[in-house]
Amino acid sequence: MYSALTLTLCLTYSLAATGFTSAESPQVFDRTVYSCVYNPPSLYIVISKQKRNLYVYEERFNNNVLVAAYPVCLGANTGNKQKKGDFRTPESVNGEPFIISEICDASRWKHDFDDGRGSIPAYGKWFLRLKGNYVGTGIGIHGSTGNHFSVPGRGSEGCIRLRDDDIEHLKENYAYLGMKVYIEPD
Numbered sequence: 001m002y003s004a005l006t007l008t009l010c011l012t013y014s015l016a017a018t019g020f021t022s023a024e025s026p027q028v029f030d031r032t033v034y035s036c037v038y039n040p041p042s043l044y045i046v047i048s049k050q051k052r053n054l055y056v057y058e059e060r061f062n063n064n065v066l067v068a069a070y071p072v073c074l075g076a077n078t079g080n081k082q083k084k085g086d087f088r089t090p091e092s093v094n095g096e097p098f099i100i101s102e103i104c105d106a107s108r109w110k111h112d113f114d115d116g117r118g119s120i121p122a123y124g125k126w127f128l129r130l131k132g133n134y135v136g137t138g139i140g141i142h143g144s145t146g147n148h149f150s151v152p153g154r155g156s157e158g159c160i161r162l163r164d165d166d167i168e169h170l171k172e173n174y175a176y177l178g179m180k181v182y183i184e185p186d
Contacts, residue, residue, distance in 0.1 A: 022046045022048040022051065022053070022055050022184060025046075025048070025051070025053070025055050025066055025069065026069070027051040027052075027053055028053055028069040028070070028071055029071050029152060030071065031068070031069070031070050031071075031163075031165075031166050031169060032068065032069045032070075033067070033068045034065075034066045034067055034068060034069070035058070035065055035066065035067045035068075036067075037058055037067055037173075037174070038058065038060065039058065039059075039060070040174075040176065041176070042058050042059040042060070043056055043057065043058050043067065043174055043176070043179060044056075044057055044058075044059070044097070044179060044180040044181070044182070045057075045141075045174075045179065045180070045181040045182065046181075046182045046183075046184065047072065047074075047089075047160055047181065047182070047183045047184065048184050049074055049078075049089060049091070049183065049184055049185060049186045050184065050186055052071060052072055052073070052074060052152040052153065052154075053069055053070065053071060053072060053152070054069065054070045054071075054072045054141070054160065054162065054170075055068070055069050056068040056069070056170070056174045067174070068169075068170075068173070068174065070162055070163075070166045070169075070170065071151050071152035071162075071163075071166075072151060072152060072160050072161060072162055073144065073147070073150040073151045073152060073153045073154065073155050073156050073160075073161040073162075074089045074153075074154050074156060074160060074161075075087050075088040075089035075154065075156050075157065075158045075159075076154050076155050076156065076157070077154075078154075078186045079186060080093075080185065081134050081135055081136055081139075081158060082135060083135050083136065084135060084136035084137065085136070085157075086136075086158070087156075087157050087158060088158055089139075089156070089158050089159070089160060089183060090130075090132070090134035090135075090136075090139055090158070090183060091183045091184065091185045092132075092182045092183050092184070093133055095182075096132070096133060097132070097180035097181055097182050098130040098131060098132035098134075098139075098180070098181040098182075098183065099130070099131045099132060099178060099179070099180060099181070100128050100129065100130065100131075100141075100175060100176065100177055100178065100179040100181060101129050101130065101131035101177070102127075102128075102129035102177070103126060103127075103128055103129075103171060103175060103176075103177060104126070104127045104128075104129060105125065105126065106123035106124060106125065106126055106127035106142060106143070107121075107123075107124075107125045108121075109121070109122065109123045109127070110122060111123070117146075120145075120146050121145040121146060122145055122146055122147065123142040123143055123145060124142055124143010124144060124145050124162070124164040124167045124168070125143060125164065125167065125168055125171075126142065126143065126167050126168065126170075126171045126175075127140045127141075127142040128140050128141040128142065128167075128170075128171070128175055130181055132181075136158065138159075139158055139159055140159050140160070141159065141160040141162065141167065141170070141175075141181070142159055142160075142161060142162070142167060143161070143162060143163070143164040143166075143167040143168075144161045144162060144163055144164055144167075145164055147161065148163050148164065151163050151166075160183075
């Protein structure tokens with residue numbers, strides 16, 4: 001389940017227990033693994049819309065330890081999701097996390113972006129469906145098939161888009177059903 005790289009890199013990047021903020025976390029432009037995982041059920045995700053990064057943390061005693069970081073592409077428009085189709089990524093309201101409710105094989109899923117390319121593969125291998133308090137349907141964390149140059153950046157319809165190899169790494173090493181996902185505001 002855990003890659004050799006993840007298990008051998010046991011640097012500890014500790015943050016004071018300050019809730020789910022990523023303020024002290026570095027901005028990354030490529031996948032970065034900081035620490036091995038000691039207790040997988042204590043992992044959670046923080047998505048910084050400002051830094052355009054997804055961070056995996058582990059709660060260890062009184063510390064939140066940064067385990068891994070990935071660059072992401074977010075909704076084309078800034079701000080919190082207001083309605084379906086507004087091209088905004090939803091945000092955690094009042095500190096309430098989203099929950100990974102499904103981990104779906106999306107390798108055969110297609111989408112028409114209305115850009116002249118027609119219906120094309122667009123989600124990478126995995127789609128991590130997020131359940132939570134937002135308007136609209138189908139928000140998740142997924143790959144970037146056909147759009148890998150958009151990561152990091154803004155250009156999704158509201159989902160959190162990773163590079164294809166990064167969504168596979170996230171799914172294989174850290175993601176699980178019921179995992180908490182906090183999305184910070186812009």
